[in-house]
Amino acid sequence: MSTLHLYDKLLQFTLFQGMSHADLMEVVTHTKIGFHKYPAGKRLINAGDPCNRLTFLINGILQTERYGDNKAYSVTERLSAPHLPEPERLFGIRQIYKCTYTTLTDVNLITIDKQEVMLLLETQLVFRLNMLNLMATEIQRLARHPWRTSPKSLRDRIIYFFFTHCQYPAGPKTFYILMQQLADQLNDSRLDVSQVLNQLQEEGLLSLYRGRIEIPMLERLLM
Secondary structure, rough: OOHHHHHHHHHOOOOHHHOHHHHHHHHHHOOOOOEEEEEOOOOEEEEEEEEEEEEEEOOOOEEEEEEEEOOOOEEEEEEEEOOOOOHHHHHHOOOOOOOOEEOOOOOEEEEHHHHHHHHHHHHOHHHHHHHHHHHHHHHHHHHHHHHHOOOOOHHHHHHHHHHHOOOOOOOOOEOOOOHHHHHHHHHHOOHHHHHHHHHHOOHHHHHHHEEEEEEEOOOHHHH
């Protein structure tokens, strides 16, 4: 990849935005950067793998999968380039990935090992501020959850469950969950949950299968 092309690709990501041309050229010239190309169907990251580098998706689409703590259900979603999976996992008490990532199309990745990231944090002020802002934004987003008004109706609680279990609040999602398991998560009856889900299906907002709920556009549930 040419220096100019790499320069343009890095500017797609929040961590590099706002850097001067000179600073970014220094990053491109002096940072050890990995370049990778993978075909569709390649497992890139497993949940529980150590997070010891930043992985920048610059072309293509990934499928991400995450399981509930009890392993009783899971959700899959699609993430398109540009995307940076779980940068907050590079630091903190649990430096492991929470999701599994598989390529849905041919993809191109840029990787920067943690040692190089530490050097960038030390030498590049804008990069350091961008990383702090990224971490602070995630903390503030999570801190808001307990203080939001609780959904009143079962329909709203189901929709809230879907949204709070996704990384990105839009696009297609697949929930692998039995009706009874969803009812248990919502502390409600299977019959009532089934009635609401069938109503949402009649409205064209999702499709029901045995042990699977397909949501074509998550954002439409809020309309």
